[in-house]
Amino acid sequence: MEQKHLNHNDTVNLGSFYTPEWIVDIVYSMIRKNVPDSSQYHILDTSCGYGGFLRGKNAIGADIDGAAVKTAKERSPQHIYIHQNSLLDISRSQYGLDKNSKIIIVGNPPYNDTTSIIRNSIKKEKFERDGAVFSRDLGISFLLSYDILKADFVCVLHPLSYLIKKANFESLRSFKDSYKLVDSVIVSSGVFSATSKTTCFPIIIAFYERVSFGMDYNYVKNFEFKTTENKKFSLSQYDVIGKYISKYPNRNKINANETVAYFYTMRDINALKRGATFIDKETYNAVRVTKQKLPYYCYVDVFKEYIPHIPYYFGNSDVMINNEAFTELKDLFVYKSVQRHPKLSECAEIKKPYKDFEKPVQGYFKNLLGEHYVD
Numbered sequence: 001m002e003q004k005h006l007n008h009n010d011t012v013n014l015g016s017f018y019t020p021e022w023i024v025d026i027v028y029s030m031i032r033k034n035v036p037d038s039s040q041y042h043i044l045d046t047s048c049g050y051g052g053f054l055r056g057k058n059a060i061g062a063d064i065d066g067a068a069v070k071t072a073k074e075r076s077p078q079h080i081y082i083h084q085n086s087l088l089d090i091s092r093s094q095y096g097l098d099k100n101s102k103i104i105i106v107g108n109p110p111y112n113d114t115t116s117i118i119r120n121s122i123k124k125e126k127f128e129r130d131g132a133v134f135s136r137d138l139g140i141s142f143l144l145s146y147d148i149l150k151a152d153f154v155c156v157l158h159p160l161s162y163l164i165k166k167a168n169f170e171s172l173r174s175f176k177d178s179y180k181l182v183d184s185v186i187v188s189s190g191v192f193s194a195t196s197k198t199t200c201f202p203i204i205i206a207f208y209e210r211v212s213f214g215m216d217y218n219y220v221k222n223f224e225f226k227t228t229e230n231k232k233f234s235l236s237q238y239d240v241i242g243k244y245i246s247k248y249p250n251r252n253k254i255n256a257n258e259t260v261a262y263f264y265t266m267r268d269i270n271a272l273k274r275g276a277t278f279i280d281k282e283t284y285n286a287v288r289v290t291k292q293k294l295p296y297y298c299y300v301d302v303f304k305e306y307i308p309h310i311p312y313y314f315g316n317s318d319v320m321i322n323n324e325a326f327t328e329l330k331d332l333f334v335y336k337s338v339q340r341h342p343k344l345s346e347c348a349e350i351k352k353p354y355k356d357f358e359k360p361v362q363g364y365f366k367n368l369l370g371e372h373y374v375d
């Protein structure tokens, strides 16, 4: 059931984009596959909305949104409901559970960046949280709360970026130390009808098991992710541009007199899609480009042109590169980039291109992406 009772700002601020039933079905099939005797467990959704994730005999739902809880009760009165801020005074006793209770957490916690909350539409206390779960991102706070509850299993949706961006992964603190990703499927944010469809990002339906030793970043790098389109990939299968050039402002490393051009800070592929590449002036976000490294920045400039051929599930990944193949075609990339940024001709060494230079560049991206290339 789609969320109907909130206005736009409250929907965004509470992250109240409810989950389609076919995704809840995936969550339950993962639970059946990975938890022996799953009927012995309490099912808990601490951000339950209308209760779409609650199934079975022992299900408990909680939400900060009183109207949502009321609707949930009317729809499925057999479950237990609590109207509360689930990130405050976190404990099993909040839910009538004790240390012996077996718990599986399900759901789709809100995942907005709390610094981009739409002003004035919501009272600040809605974002109060226990210090132990504090994070810039509300979704990361929820993951941390599952560790405080010591849930045996967690099967929830969250942005893939929580795992694959190293800084986010580190901010998972105690959660990553106590839980291991066992099973997962990636879906596009576009499946949530009310969210922006212009730039979709990957959301993972992640099944975690509580273990003595959780996971480190290497574990994530080598994990084989699957998507709802039946594609498979792991981060370790790609080399990334950050290995060859600076992605972030590097004023303290490169002198002004070595600088031949400026490039906008590089975040992930989705940010590159929306943002600039070469820029005219040195700004706060500018990366200094040296003559020697210029071809790599031209590479990123051309990569941006090929983003429509890159699937949504790489949206939060770094720009990938096959350095060997690129080195052979370097002149073509520089040539293409100079065509778009004529000022670069002052500093770039431009070799006369082959007649049909689009073909090899396209061939390069087809090879780089393999089965992931979007035609």
Ligand SMILES: C[S@@+](CC[C@H](N)C(=O)[O-])C[C@H]1O[C@@H](n2cnc3c(N)ncnc32)[C@H](O)[C@@H]1O
Pocket: 014, 015, 016, 017, 018, 019, 045, 046, 047, 048, 049, 050, 051, 052, 053, 062, 063, 064, 065, 068, 084, 085, 086, 087, 107, 108, 109, 110, 126
């Ligand atoms: C993405 S919706 C998920 C709703 C439901 N589980 C579903 O998927 O259909 C996120 C829910 O989190 C709730 N929420 C946001 N902050 C909360 C908090 N601090 N404590 C409890 N619930 C919260 C919102 O009210 C919203 O219902």
